[in-house]
Amino acid sequence: MKNTMPKNLVVILLLLPILARSQAKLSGRVTDEKQAALGWANVMLLDSTGKIASGTTSKEDGSFELQYRTGSFTLRISAVGYIDFRNALLLRGDTSLGNIALRADTKSLSEVSIIRRRKLxxxxxxxxxxxxxxxxxxxxxxxxxxxxxxxxxxxxxxxxxxxxxxxxxxxxxxxxxxxxxxxxxxxxxxxxxxxxxxxxxxxxxxxxxxxxxxxxxxxxxxxxxxxxxWKNSTTAAYDQNSxxxxxxxxxxxxxxxxxxxxxxxxxxxxxxxxxxxxxxxxxxxxxxxxxxxxxxxxxxxxxxxxxxxxxxxxxxxxxxxxxxxxxxxxxxxxxxxxxxxxxxxxxxxxxxxxxxxxxxxxxxxxxxxxxxxxxxxxxxxxxxxxxxxxxxxxxxxxxxxxxxxxxxxxxxxxxxxxxxxxxxxxxxxxxxxxKGLNLTYGAKxxxxxxxxxxxxxxxxxxxxxxxxxxxxxxxxxxxxxxxxxxxxxxxxxxxxxxxxxxxxxxxxxxxxxxxxxxxxxxxxxxxxxxxxxxxxxxxxxxxxxxxxxxxxxxxxxxxxxxxxxxxxxxxxxxxxxxxxxxxxxxxxxxxxxxxxxxxxxxxxxxxxxxxxxxxxxxxxxxxxxxxxxxxxxxxxxxxxxxxxxxxxxxxxxxxxxxxxxxxxxxxxxxxxxxxxxxxxxxxxxxxxxxxxxxxxxxxxxxxxxxxxxxxxxxxxxxxxxxxxxxxxxxxxxxxxxxxxxxxxxxxxxxxxxxxxxxxxxxxxxxxxxxxxxxxxxKDIKVKQREFGNDEERRRTN
Missing domain, CATH: 2.40.170 (Maltoporin; Chain A)
Incomplete structure (x- = not known):
């Protein structure tokens, strides 16, 4: 059977390396003051005018990663119940910030009786x-x-x-x-x-x-x-129909x-x-x-x-x-x-x-x-x-x-x-x-x-x-x-x-x-x-x-x-x-x-x-x-x-x-x-x-x-x-x-x-x-590590 590939698709693939222009990655991990992970926090890089240059949300383990163009920025991290974190950064290449601890907003927590939850x-x-x-x-x-x-x-x-x-x-x-x-x-x-x-x-x-x-x-x-x-969860449920x-x-x-x-x-x-x-x-x-x-x-x-x-x-x-x-x-x-x-x-x-x-x-x-x-x-x-x-x-x-x-x-x-x-x-x-480009390839x-x-x-x-x-x-x-x-x-x-x-x-x-x-x-x-x-x-x-x-x-x-x-x-x-x-x-x-x-x-x-x-x-x-x-x-x-x-x-x-x-x-x-x-x-x-x-x-x-x-x-x-x-x-x-x-x-x-x-x-x-x-x-006192790629797949039948 004859298979063809669009010529323009081939050309674009060959041009992928030019996309690398001055792009870099910023990574880190958001925690509370006890080093417990804070998931779903908003992480933003603001340019000199205050506009969002790049942004993401932290994962469940608190980690985050975003791409940016090199230059001067303000890093802003916010989470419900915590005081916003702000810090000026001069970024020239891939940068890891390690753990970033947010302080609890005790005044806000004491006044709010109805708490906003993370998005469904x-x-x-x-x-x-x-x-x-x-x-x-x-x-x-x-x-x-x-x-x-x-x-x-x-x-x-x-x-x-x-x-x-x-x-x-x-x-x-x-x-x-x-x-x-x-x-x-x-x-x-x-x-x-x-x-x-x-x-x-x-x-x-x-x-x-x-x-x-x-x-x-x-x-x-x-x-x-x-x-x-470590965490253990036990669930018992009863369903009633006919x-x-x-x-x-x-x-x-x-x-x-x-x-x-x-x-x-x-x-x-x-x-x-x-x-x-x-x-x-x-x-x-x-x-x-x-x-x-x-x-x-x-x-x-x-x-x-x-x-x-x-x-x-x-x-x-x-x-x-x-x-x-x-x-x-x-x-x-x-x-x-x-x-x-x-x-x-x-x-x-x-x-x-x-x-x-x-x-x-x-x-x-x-x-x-x-x-x-x-x-x-x-x-x-x-x-x-x-x-x-x-x-x-x-x-x-x-x-x-x-x-x-x-x-x-x-x-x-x-x-x-x-x-x-x-x-x-x-x-x-x-x-x-x-630099600025992420390639993935493989075989199965x-x-x-x-x-x-x-x-x-x-x-x-x-x-x-x-x-x-x-x-x-x-x-x-x-x-x-x-x-x-x-x-x-x-x-x-x-x-x-x-x-x-x-x-x-x-x-x-x-x-x-x-x-x-x-x-x-x-x-x-x-x-x-x-x-x-x-x-x-x-x-x-x-x-x-x-x-x-x-x-x-x-x-x-x-x-x-x-x-x-x-x-x-x-x-x-x-x-x-x-x-x-x-x-x-x-x-x-x-x-x-x-x-x-x-x-x-x-x-x-x-x-x-x-x-x-x-x-x-x-x-x-x-x-x-x-x-x-x-x-x-x-x-x-x-x-x-x-x-x-x-x-x-x-x-x-x-x-x-x-x-x-x-x-x-x-x-x-x-x-x-x-x-x-x-x-x-x-x-x-x-x-x-x-x-x-x-x-x-x-x-x-x-x-x-x-x-x-x-x-x-x-x-x-x-x-x-x-x-x-x-x-x-x-x-x-x-x-x-x-x-x-x-x-x-x-x-x-x-x-x-x-x-x-x-x-x-x-x-x-x-x-x-x-x-x-x-x-x-949640407070096992050990050195915090970063785990690699979770992506694993198989075809089962």
């Missing part, structure tokens, strides 16, 4: 950072709850996506998680929110990240603890000099309600399917991370994460079968049990070394991931008259499967700053093997009889080799530029043993990224972003086996699915960090997804996966972030979204597109020193995109958190989706002239009570 959301040039620790809605929950609370992140139908931009890939601590669908949701539910520091939403990821994900990347950062301290669940988690963080340790464990017991409805309008009459299930929510997980500094410049570390889940269900399905005159002909009742189980293990070993005084940082990572899952479904279908008199046993079967996934990867990354290789075995036994006679036509063994292997190069620098004082190129070579092989069929693919693709920023003034900032992405189908979608949902419907994969590609363009404007306006256009080629096809001959519903469309998604949105008072933080998003779709494979359906409005409002009220109230609302109108139509959706969440005993104890209460309107509604399509309308409401409305207790010591 902070915008970055390519996205935003959501502070999970500061969210009442995420308290006592898991990673799925935390993602659902992040602005602009949509978690629906077992898919994580960015607003208007399609499915996103999820990372944990910078390492890719390539599980999808129910497997991804299960994995994320095993991560307690108490173990999460923040969530990065990256709309246009730089070249050092893998090119996967049409809708960008979402990175879940786990807690690592501040320097020279059924109840009880969870318990513990997180221990210990950092001292060269040694950094993180330990966490999480367990959950209980049940949740599963409810689905599918109306299929066959020519012979309407079929109303109502499914209810009681699903086990039993899971346990644990994490271990250890880092050790071999020297001042070199550290090594290992990390492990494991989880075990058994989300079995007791199922009941009623299918009301009508005739063409809308009269009820019969009732088909499916009853059964599904025993599910999955186990995952993730291992990582890494080395990070600062090579010289230029701060060139070299890092190595080795990763291994294993995923094992099993599925055992017993069901029986019985036909009744409309008066519920027994007619016959229509079907009885056992459908079981097992899936094994192993992933090995190795990567090397180099951060190579030169990965190998993924998946095997699945599905068996269908007919049990209507009382003894299981294997049905070879509904059974299959499938194996899949994928190898990927990638190299990348990116450069970041400034052009004068107004412009910033980030250019990147990533080259990926992929080979795949899929084989169906029972069908005696193999498929092989091989492709070499180039993925450029471009980010241009323009600082028009101290109040106005602009940025233009472009990135090319790839969306590879998950293993389950490639497996051609049939998984029976009930006696007359099943889902099957497609071994011939090909990846889709997208080109993403974004233009954003920010005004004083308060108003952010975004215009985006995403073009998708060879898009794939589920297709609901009904067979009117035997009234069977089949869910397949196909490359069936190409499309254009676009949107215009405004985000207003406003501190209405020092104690009331508010953020409001309003987006107008649209699409244009065409079908590419002769599917017997007509595309349709309709624009829709999305809005959300997140409000956090900090009352007194220890009380926090959160009120979140979101809504989108009904719309149509391509093959599918979606109903409107709304959600109102109310939360309260009360701190006690000097914030060592907190009690949280959450009412999620108060009016029970945040579920998949009227998800419909028309294929082969048959219309299907689907609704799914899996415990959308629930109430949660959580209790958290934290204790530790």
């Amino acid at each position: 959301v902070q915008f970055t040039p390519g996205g935003l950072v959501f502070d999970v620790q500061n969210s009442v809605a995420a308290s006592g929950g898991n990673a799925v709850n935390a993602l659902s609370s992040a602005p602009g992140v949509i978690v629906e139908n077992n898919t994580v996506s960015m607003l208007g931009k399609g499915a996103s890939r999820v990372m944990v601590d910078g390492r890719m998680v390539e599980l999808s669908g129910e497997e991804l949701m299960g994995f994320l539910k095993s991560i307690p929110s108490a173990d999460i520091r923040n969530i990065e939403v990256i709309g246009n990821p730089p070249a050092k990240y893998q090119s996967a994900g049409n809708g960008g990347l979402i990175n879940i950062n786990l807690k690592k603890g501040s320097g020279n301290s 059924y109840g669940t009880l969870s318990l988690s513990n997180v221990l963080l210990y950092n001292r000099e060269r040694f950094r340790l993180s330990l966490s464990g999480n367990g959950q017991l209980g049940h949740s309600r599963v409810s689905q409805r599918l109306d299929t309008y066959y020519p012979s009459g309407l079929w109303n399917l109502d499914y209810t299930g009681k699903q086990d929510e039993n899971k346990r997980s644990g994490r271990f991370a250890l880092d050790y500094d071999l020297s001042k410049n070199t550290s090594v570390g290992v990390q492990y994460f494991g989880s075990r889940q058994t989300p079995g269900t007791s199922d009941h399905t009623d299918i009301l079968i009508h005739n063409a005159s809308v009269g009820l002909d019969s009732v088909l009742v499916n009853q059964g049990t599904r025993m599910l189980g999955s186990t995952s293990h993730t291992y990582n070993a890494h080395l990070v070394s600062t090579l010289d005084t230029m701060k060139r940082i070299l890092s190595f990572d080795l990763d291994y991931f294993s995923f094992r899952s099993g599925f055992d479904n017993d069901f029986r279908a019985t036909v009744f008259t409309p008066q519920m008199d027994f007619v016959r046993n229509d079907q009885s079967a056992n459908n079981n499967s097992a899936q094994n996934i192993d992933n090995y990867s190795a990567k090397v990354d180099m951060e190579h700053p030169v 290789i990965s190998s993924i093997a998946s095997s699945a075995d599905v068996r269908y036994f007919n049990t209507i006679s009382g003894s299981p009889v294997l049905d070879p036509s509904r059974s299959n063994s499938f194996s899949y292997r994928e190898n990927n080799q990638a190299v990348y190069l990116s450069g970041t620098g400034n052009i004068g004082t107004k412009f910033g530029l980030n250019l990147g190129l990533r080259l990926e070579n992929t080979q795949t092989t899929g084989r169906s043993a029972d069908l005696a069929r193999s498929t092989k693919t091989s492709y070499l693709k180039l993925f450029p990224t471009l980010d241009i920023t323009f600082k028009a003034s101290s109040s106005h900032n602009f940025s233009i972003n472009y990135g090319r992405r790839i969306n590879r189908p998950g293993f389950a979608l490639l497996n051609p086996f049939r998984s029976y949902i009930n006696s007359n419907s099943y889902s099957e994969g497609n071994p011939f699915l090909q990846p889709s590609f997208s080109d993403n363009f974004d233009l954003t404007h920010s005004y004083k960090g308060l108003i952010r306006t975004e215009l985006f256009i995403n073009r998708t080629a060879n898009g794939f997804g589920p297709v609901f096809t009904s067979n009117s001959n035997d009234n069977t519903l089949v869910i397949t996966r196909e490359n069936y469309y190409k499309g254009l998604d676009y949107g215009l949105g405004v985000t207003l972030t406003n501190d209405i008072t020092p104690w009331w933080q508010s953020q409001t998003l309003v987006y107008l979204l649209g699409s244009r779709t065409s079908f590419i494979n002769g599917i017997n359906a007509n595309p349709s597109d309709q624009a829709h409005l999305y809005l959300s409002s997140n409000n956090t009220l900090s009352i007194g020193k220890s009380t926090k109230i959160q009120v979140d609302y979101r809504y989108h109108t009904a719309y149509t995109r391509g093959l599918y139509s979606f109903g409107n959706l709304s959600s109102l969440n109310l939360g309260l958190r009360q701190g006690m005993w000097k914030e060592k104890v907190s009690v949280s209460l959450l009412a999620n989706d108060v009016f029970n309107r945040a579920y998949l509604r009227n998800y419909s399509s028309v294929v082969n002239g048959t219309r299907q309308v689907y609704n799914e409401n899996n415990s959308s409305r629930y109430f949660r009570l959580s209790f958290a207790y934290s204790f530790g010591n």
Whole structure:
């Protein structure tokens, strides 16, 4: 396959070194008078006229780093509850200020009874950072709850996506998680929110990240603890919907000099309600399917991370994460079968049990070394991931008259499967700053093997009889080799530029043993990224972003086996699915960090997804996966972030979204597109020193995109958190989706002239009570050190 690279992109890359002009870095660490880290402090360099020449906020460990042009400045550092720090500086090159201690403003603290908290959301040039620790809605929950609370992140139908931009890939601590669908949701539910520091939403990821994900990347950062301290947090939570669940988690963080340790464990017991409805309008009459299930929510997980500094410049570390889940269900399905005159002909009742189980293990070993005084940082990572899952479904279908008199046993079967996934990867990354320019480059290789075995036994006679036509063994292997190069620098004082190129070579092989069929693919693709920023003034900032992405189908979608949902419907994969590609363009404007306006256009080629096809001959519903469309998604949105008072933080998003779709494979359906409005409002009220109230609302109108139509959706969440005993104890209460309107509604399509309308409401409305207790010591008296690069990644599937 022919690959080309725009000539102007090559020219710009070659010109990156000229961006070095008189640029330097200023770094340091903000602390209080006891040398405890002060995160989220404002750090600014003011020029001779008092205007901001450069600025940033300190990280959670108090550290900060910013770029500037050489000259004379005034350094100003401010934090709520502390006296502003000011100091004149003559800066001629890279400068480290070490620790900068702020003095407490005792007068201010004694007079203020309502204290302003750190921001729940902070915008970055390519996205935003959501502070999970500061969210009442995420308290006592898991990673799925935390993602659902992040602005602009949509978690629906077992898919994580960015607003208007399609499915996103999820990372944990910078390492890719390539599980999808129910497997991804299960994995994320095993991560307690108490173990999460923040969530990065990256709309246009730089070249050092893998090119996967049409809708960008979402990175879940786990807690690592501040320097020279230890902390233990225990959280217990109870959720009540139709059924109840009880969870318990513990997180221990210990950092001292060269040694950094993180330990966490999480367990959950209980049940949740599963409810689905599918109306299929066959020519012979309407079929109303109502499914209810009681699903086990039993899971346990644990994490271990250890880092050790071999020297001042070199550290090594290992990390492990494991989880075990058994989300079995007791199922009941009623299918009301009508005739063409809308009269009820019969009732088909499916009853059964599904025993599910999955186990995952993730291992990582890494080395990070600062090579010289230029701060060139070299890092190595080795990763291994294993995923094992099993599925055992017993069901029986019985036909009744409309008066519920027994007619016959229509079907009885056992459908079981097992899936094994192993992933090995190795990567090397180099951060190579030169004067005024930061280069990063690296390489990665990965190998993924998946095997699945599905068996269908007919049990209507009382003894299981294997049905070879509904059974299959499938194996899949994928190898990927990638190299990348990116450069970041400034052009004068107004412009910033980030250019990147990533080259990926992929080979795949899929084989169906029972069908005696193999498929092989091989492709070499180039993925450029471009980010241009323009600082028009101290109040106005602009940025233009472009990135090319790839969306590879998950293993389950490639497996051609049939998984029976009930006696007359099943889902099957497609071994011939090909990846889709997208080109993403974004233009954003920010005004004083308060108003952010975004215009985006995403073009998708060879898009794939589920297709609901009904067979009117035997009234069977089949869910397949196909490359069936190409499309254009676009949107215009405004985000207003406003501190209405020092104690009331508010953020409001309003987006107008649209699409244009065409079908590419002769599917017997007509595309349709309709624009829709999305809005959300997140409000956090900090009352007194220890009380926090959160009120979140979101809504989108009904719309149509391509093959599918979606109903409107709304959600109102109310939360309260009360701190006690000097914030060592907190009690949280959450009412999620108060009016029970945040579920998949009227998800419909028309294929082969048959219309299907689907609704799914899996415990959308629930109430949660959580209790958290934290204790530790932030004043371990040791020499303060700077830890190197935290960036570690892996692709797991």
